[in-house]
Amino acid sequence: MRVLVTGGAGYIGSHVVQVLLENGFDVVILDNLSRGHAAAVERLAERAAAGRVVFVAGDVADAALVEHLVREWEVGAAVHLAADSLVGESVRDPARYYRNNVTGGLTLMETLRRSGVGCFVLSSTAAVYGEPVETPIPETHPVKPLNPYGTSKALLEQVLADYDRAYGFRYVSLRYFNAAGAHPAGDLGEDHRPETHLIPIVLQAALGRRPEVTVYGGDYHTPDGTAVRDYIHVCDLADAHVLAVRHLLEGGASACWNLGTGRGHSVLEVLAAVERVTGRSVPYHIGARRDGDPAVLVAATGRALEELGWAPRRSGLEEMIASAWAWHAAHPLGYAG
Ligand SMILES: NC(=O)c1ccc[n+]([C@@H]2O[C@H](COP(=O)([O-])OP(=O)(O)OC[C@H]3O[C@@H](n4cnc5c(N)ncnc54)[C@H](O)[C@@H]3O)[C@@H](O)[C@H]2O)c1
Structure with a gap:
């Protein structure tokens, strides 16, 4: 087929x-x-x-x-x-x-x-x-x-x-x-131009390809004030x-x-996880919120499990970041490298 x-x-x-x-x-x-x-x-x-x-x-x-x-x-x-x-x-x-x-x-x-x-x-x-x-x-x-x-x-x-x-x-x-994240074979990964997704942006900062990360909003009604997303x-x-x-x-x-996984992670949690996985520090500053960015976006996942038999297997935050890091560290210029 x-x-x-x-x-x-x-x-x-x-x-x-x-x-x-x-x-x-x-x-x-x-x-x-x-x-x-x-x-x-x-x-x-x-x-x-x-x-x-x-x-x-x-x-x-x-x-x-x-x-x-x-x-x-x-x-x-x-x-x-x-x-x-x-x-x-x-x-x-x-x-x-x-x-x-x-x-x-x-x-x-x-x-x-x-x-x-x-x-x-x-x-x-x-x-x-x-x-x-x-x-x-x-x-x-x-x-x-x-x-x-x-x-x-x-x-x-x-x-x-x-x-x-x-x-x-x-x-x-x-x-x-x-x-x-990225495929474990190590030769496929994320390379958007421009990059707007948090994890690759933070990894690019860890690699020194960006001076710092801007965190959009630090005053949301979330445990640490930053937006929560389901990765x-x-x-x-x-x-x-x-x-x-x-x-x-x-x-x-x-x-x-x-x-989704049904579990959310804040921007600051992602930053901390990147620092743990890469062993590098990531400079950041808190900027203004972006229009139309909700505080929390987390999936209810029961239906896909029940009807499709699908459940995430590799979506722990550090596991995802480690696979993305393997790709970015080996391909700092993405596919152009
Ligand atoms: N990345 C995410 O987190 C995310 C989240 C939700 C939904 N999506 C959806 O997933 C899909 C893939 O996202 P992605 O992150 O891989 O984006 P991407 O930009 O990496 O991939 C999109 C691909 O579509 C091709 N394309 C665009 N318009 C085309 C056209 N008219 N004809 C033929 N090819 C065309 C592009 O060249 C590119 O290779 C998109 O539909 C996006 O809306 C992505």
């Missing part, structure tokens, strides 16, 4: 491809390299037997290309990770997010539907919930995103629900909390995609699952 993975040259996508391969699936990656890395794809291809992973440079909005790929490679399921995902950028330039994430996503879904591929896994996000009215956040929490990025994912989820009802187009929407190892995320693909291929119903 071959799975189409859009965004497979990106951080989470490259790990999803690796874990799909480890679980016996063949893969065709479609990525326009707007944010991804050809080097990540090369590493995936080097490790796999010839032909098991095919890379095509192209855009999800290119319907003719997607149609051709589905036919040529007999694609049986799709995992859609390709998207822009910078919250601040989405506020400044919503058109980019509605064009790439929404129009691109809709074009892909429609092309797959017409091509007879009815198993679709969407990379969604905790950002669809907006300001939590309940913590930990269950999947039944109201969907009220606070920015165009979150809205773009919520819109795709809405369209998927309508496609399922009308056409039997089955899907799983995976709402990730904060992805972190989940990227390989645990990848495992959930494999289970979601299998669920759909075995005829399972459409579903929406949170992917």
Whole structure:
């Protein structure tokens, strides 16, 4: 069975491809390299037997290309990770997010539907919930995103629900909390440009590649005043995609699952854990809060365990940081190195 993975040259996508391969699936990656890395794809291809992973440079909005790929490679399921995902950028330039994430996503879904591929896994996000009215956040929490990025994912989820009802187009929407860590093979990892995620930023400071870390807000109603997030190892995320693909291929119903640990860590806890893991000190200062940053974002995780049989296995804070540190220390310039 071959799975189409859009965004497979990106951080989470490259790990999803690796874990799909480890679980016996063949893969065709479609990525326009707007944010991804050809080097990540090369590493995936080097490790796999010839032909098991095919890379095509192209855009999800290119319907003719997607149609051709589905036919040529007999694609049986799709995992859609390709998207822009910078919250601040989405506020400044919503058109980019509605064009790439929404129009691109809709074009892909429609092309797959017409091509007879009815198993679709969407990379969604905790950002669809907006300001939590309940913590930990269950999947039944109201969907009220606070920015165009979150809205773009919520819109795709809405369209998927309508496609399922009308056409039997089955899907799983995976709402990730904060992805972190790197594959134990050591040659895949996080390299966003610009980097906006806390753990790589703190590790870059530990490496001396940043003078210090700015902590956004020290006056939240949390035990140490800094924001609390639910970090989940990227390989645990990848495992959930494999289970979601299998669920759909075995005829399972459409579903929406949170992917997190159910446990939150504050920014200061992450800083302290990085200092313990790396043995280096990380300078930081407390800055102002960012607009739209909730104090606490933690997943309720019971549904994914019960219905998908998924539980995180590698998402202890220090374990995640140690795997990320192995990647960053060996590749201080990311894939450019
Ligand atoms: N990183 C996180 O913590 C996090 C949290 C929640 C949700 N997500 C979602 O997970 C997915 C992957 O995130 P990531 O951190 O790996 O991002 P990433 O930027 O590393 O990967 C995205 C990939 O998609 C590709 N891409 C973008 N638009 C495309 C298009 N139109 N056609 C083809 N390829 C395209 C990029 O080149 C890149 O390789 C995204 O959908 C994101 O919204 C990420």
